[in-house]
Amino acid sequence: MTTKKRSTKKRQPTKKAAAAKKSPAKRSPKAAFAVATNEKKTSAERAKAFVEAPLATIQSDETAQASLNVLRDREQPIKVRLAALQSLQAASFSVIEFEPYREDYLATLREIVDDKDEELRQRVLGILAREKDGYVQKRLLEGLQDSSKALVPPEKALQLLSYDVHAEAYPVAREIVNDPPSPEAKREALRLLSADANSAPVFEKLLRDKEEDRDVRQISAVALQTVKPKRFQEQARELVLDEKEYDDIQATALTGLAQFGDEKAVAKDQKLMKRAEELGKAKSAKVKKTAKRFLTRYGTEK
Amino acid sequence: MNVEIQINNSPNANARFVTWAPAPCRIRITNPAGAQGQGSPPIRISARTSTNGGALVFRRGTTGAFATTLSLNVPVNGNWVSFFTAGQFGRPSVSLNDVQIQARHGNGNQVIGSTPCTVRIRKNANNLTPAERDRFIAAFAQLNNQGLGRFADFRDMHTNVSSPQAHGRPGFLPWHRAYLLDLERELQAIDPSVALHYWRFDRPSPNIFTREYLGESDNLGTVFFSGTNPLQFWVTDGVPGITRRPFFDTSQATGVRTEAQTLALGTTFTNFRTMEGNPHGNAHTSFGGSISSIGTAARDPLFFLLHCNVDRLWAKWQQQNNRFNPATAASFEEVAANPPGHRLADTMWPWNGITTPPRPPTAPGGTLAPSPVVAAPGLSPRVRDSLDFQGKVSAAACMGFDYDDVPFS
Numbered sequence: 211m212t213t214k215k216r217s218t219k220k221r222q223p224t225k226k227a228a229a230a231k232k233s234p235a236k237r238s239p240k241a242a243f244a245v246a247t248n249e250k251k252t253s254a255e256r257a258k259a260f261v262e263a264p265l266a267t268i269q270s271d272e273t274a275q276a277s278l279n280v281l282r283d284r285e286q287p288i289k290v291r292l293a294a295l296q297s298l299q300a301a302s303f304s305v306i307e308f309e310p311y312r313e314d315y316l317a318t319l320r321e322i323v324d325d326k327d328e329e330l331r332q333r334v335l336g337i338l339a340r341e342k343d344g345y346v347q348k349r350l351l352e353g354l355q356d357s358s359k360a361l362v363p364p365e366k367a368l369q370l371l372s373y374d375v376h377a378e379a380y381p382v383a384r385e386i387v388n389d390p391p392s393p394e395a396k397r398e399a400l401r402l403l404s405a406d407a408n409s410a411p412v413f414e415k416l417l418r419d420k421e422e423d424r425d426v427r428q429i430s431a432v433a434l435q436t437v438k439p440k441r442f443q444e445q446a447r448e449l450v451l452d453e454k455e456y457d458d459i460q461a462t463a464l465t466g467l468a469q470f471g472d473e474k475a476v477a478k479d480q481k482l483m484k485r486a487e488e489l490g491k492a493k494s495a496k497v498k499k500t501a502k503r504f505l506t507r508y509g510t511e512k
Numbered sequence: 513m514n515v516e517i518q519i520n521n522s523p524n525a526n527a528r529f530v531t532w533a534p535a536p537c538r539i540r541i542t543n544p545a546g547a548q549g550q551g552s553p554p555i556r557i558s559a560r561t562s563t564n565g566g567a568l569v570f571r572r573g574t575t576g577a578f579a580t581t582l583s584l585n586v587p588v589n590g591n592w593v594s595f596f597t598a599g600q601f602g603r604p605s606v607s608l609n610d611v612q613i614q615a616r617h618g619n620g621n622q623v624i625g626s627t628p629c630t631v632r633i634r635k636n637a638n639n640l641t642p643a644e645r646d647r648f649i650a651a652f653a654q655l656n657n658q659g660l661g662r663f664a665d666f667r668d669m670h671t672n673v674s675s676p677q678a679h680g681r682p683g684f685l686p687w688h689r690a691y692l693l694d695l696e697r698e699l700q701a702i703d704p705s706v707a708l709h710y711w712r713f714d715r716p717s718p719n720i721f722t723r724e725y726l727g728e729s730d731n732l733g734t735v736f737f738s739g740t741n742p743l744q745f746w747v748t749d750g751v752p753g754i755t756r757r758p759f760f761d762t763s764q765a766t767g768v769r770t771e772a773q774t775l776a777l778g779t780t781f782t783n784f785r786t787m788e789g790n791p792h793g794n795a796h797t798s799f800g801g802s803i804s805s806i807g808t809a810a811r812d813p814l815f816f817l818l819h820c821n822v823d824r825l826w827a828k829w830q831q832q833n834n835r836f837n838p839a840t841a842a843s844f845e846e847v848a849a850n851p852p853g854h855r856l857a858d859t860m861w862p863w864n865g866i867t868t869p870p871r872p873p874t875a876p877g878g879t880l881a882p883s884p885v886v887a888a889p890g891l892s893p894r895v896r897d898s899l900d901f902q903g904k905v906s907a908a909a910c911m912g913f914d915y916d917d918v919p920f921s
Contacts (some may be wrong), residue, residue, distance in 0.1 A: 239786075262769075265789035296759075300793030303806050306680030306851065333800055340805040341672075372751050373808065394732060401734075406751045425736065432745050432752045436658055459740030469653060469742045490808055500740050503650075 239263035404433030515625035565610030566631030567603035599631035659747030686898035735759030
C-alpha cells in the first residue's frame with residue numbers, strides 16, 4: 211500500500227477564509243464576541259472585535275458576565291480592557307436591554323477606580339461621576355484634600371466633580387483658585403465655582419486682571435455672566451471701552467453683550483455704540499467680527 | 513399685469529421654505545392690466561438663484577417629472593392656480609431667501625411677480641460656509657441662553673430616567689427623529705435660515721472640532737472656544753462649559769461602522785436598528801465627557817449633530833429600501849409586548865404629556881414645536897408618524913426636513 215506523502219507546500223487559505231479576514235466587519239456579532247473573549251487572539255484583534263458589536267456584550271447573561279470579567283481582570287491586556295469598557299458603555303445606551311446588567315456594571319467600575327492604568331482610571335471615574343456616584347464623589351474629594359489619596363490629577367478631579375456640583379466641593383475649589391497646583395487646576399476650580407453665586411467677586415477680579423491667563427479670564431467672564439449677568443454686562447462694557455484690552459477678551463465681551471445684552475440699555479449707550487463702530491473697523495479680525503455682530507443686533511449694521 | 517405667488521399655500525414669509533419633497537404652491541393674478549379679455553393668459557414660472565444659492569424645480573400636479581420652468585394658464589378673475597415646487601436635489605440654499613420664484617407673462621422677459629424662497633436642508637456640518645456655521649451656532653447659543661433658555665427642556669428630555677422611552681427598543685429611531693425635529697424648529701424660531709446639521713462620524717470632520725465651531729478639546733477634555741464664538745457662554749445644569757475628550761484624532765474619522773456597512777445591516781427594520789450599538793453607541797463612546805453617558809449626553813451640542821447623522825442614516829436606509837409606510841412590516845419592528853413608546857400606535861413622551869408610570873414623572877418641553885410650513889407630525893406624534901418624513905405615502909405626512917444626500921425620488 212502506498213501512502214500519499216503529505217504536501218510540504220503551505221496550504222492556501224480558502225476563498226471564504228480570505229474574504230472573512232479581509233472584511234471582519236461582516237462577521238456576526240456572535241463571532242466578533244468570540245474573538246473578543248478569546249485570550250489566544252492578539253490584543254489588537256480582541257479590542258477591534260469588542261468595539262465592532264457592542265450589543266453582543268449584552269446578548270445574554272453569559273456574554274455580559276464575560277465582558278465584565280475582562281474589564282475587571284487586571285491581568286488582561288489594557289487595550290482589551292479599554293475596548294471592553296467602550297463596548298459596554300456603548301451598549302449602555304440601549305437602556306432597556308442593558309438594565310439587567312447595569313448594577314453589576316457600575317459595581318465593576320467601582321472595583322477598578324484605583325486601577326494602575328491611568329487612562330482606565332480616568333474613564334471609569336468619568337462614567338461614575340456622570341452617574342453622580344456618591345462613592346466616586348467622595349474619593350475625588352478625598353484626593354483633592356489629601357494628594358496621597360488622589361486617583362487623578364486635581365484638575366481632572368475638579369472637572370469630574372462639576373458633573374454634580376455640591377457645596378462640599380466649593381471650599382477646596384476656592385483654595386485651589388488661591389493657590390493652584392497647576393493652571394489647569396485653577397481653571398477647572400473656577401468652572402466648578404461658577405455655580406456658586408458667592409464667588410462672583412472672584413470672577414470679577416480675575417476678569418479685569420490683564421496679567422491673568424486669557425483662558426482664566428474667559429472662564430471668569432462666562433462664570434460672571436452665569437451668576438451675576440448684570441455685573442458681567444457692566445464689566446463687559448468697560449472691557450470694550452478699554453483701548454488697551456486684549457483682542458480676545460474684547461471679543462468675548464462683545465459676544466456676551468451681543469448675545470445677552472439688555473437691548474434698550476445698550477442701544478441707548480452712545481459711548482458703547484460709538485466704540486463698537488470703531489471696533490467694527492479694527493485690525494483684529496476677531497474684534498471686527500464680534501463688533502459687527504454687536505452692531506447688527508443693536509441696529510446700526512445691516 | 514401682476515401676480516401673487518404663495519409657497520406652501522401661505523402668505524406668510526415664515527412658510528417660504530422647501531426641501532426636496534414637493535411643496536404646494538399657488539399663483540393668482542392680482543392686477544390683470546394688459547391681459548383683459550385673455551381669459552387665462554399663460555404665465556411662465558421659473559427660479560432665479562443667487563450665486564451658489566438654492567435652486568428650484570416645478571411641476572403642475574402631484575405626479576410627473578419636475579422641470580426648471582413651468583407654464584400655467586392663470587385666470588384673470590383672480591382665482592388661484594396650484595402647482596408644486598421642490599428644491600433641486602444637490603442645490604440647497606446657503607442663506608435665507610437666496611432663490612426667487614419668478615413669474616413672467618408668456619414669453620416676455622418682465623417679471624410680473626416674485627416670491628423669495630429658501631431650500632432649507634440639513635447638511636454635513638463639516639462643510640458649511642462660515643456664515644452658515646456662525647448662524648447655526650448663534651441660534652444654538654441663543655436657545656441655550658446661558659442655561660436659562662428653552663434648551664434646558666431638551667437637555668431634560670434625555671436623562672437616565674427618561675432613557676427607556678427612547679432607547680433599546682424599536683422606538684429609538686422614531687423618538688430621536690421627533691426630538692431632533694422639535695429642537696430644529698426651536699432653532700428656526702430664532703433664525704429661520706438654520707437647519708440642524710449632521711456630524712458625519714465615519715468621515716474626517718476636522719472643521720467641526722475647532723474653536724470657531726463646536727470647540728477644541730485639550731487633553732483634559734475641556735472644550736475651548738474662540739472669543740468670537742457665542743458657545744463660549746454655554747451652560748447646562750448650572751455649570752458653564754462642555755467636557756468632551758476625543759479618543760480619536762479629530763482630524764480623522766472615529767473608526768465606527770461606516771455608512772456603507774450600516775446600510776448593509778439588512779433590509780428589515782429589525783436588522784437595521786441594531787445600528788443603535790454601532791455606529792450610534794460607538795460614536796457616543798468615541799469620547800470621554802458628557803456625550804459618552806446617556807444621562808449627560810444632551811449637555812453637549814455635538815450630541816444633536818451626532819443624532820442627526822443617525823437619523824440621516826435611517827433616512828437613507830428608508831430611501832434605499834422603500835421603508836416609509838408603517839403598514840409595511842419591514843419598515844418597523846412591531847411587537848405587541850414592547851413597552852409604551854415603542855409601538856407604531858403609541859404616542860411619544862414627552863410630547864404626549866403623560867407622566868404616570870411607566871412614563872417618566874415629568875414631561876419637559878410641552879408639545880412638539882409646530883411649523884409654519886407643514887402640519888406633520890403634529891403636536892403629540894405617534895411612533896408611526898415619524899416614518900413618512902418626506903410625505904411619500906401621504907403628502908400630509910411630510911415633516912419639512914431633508915438631508916443633502918438623501919433625495920426625494
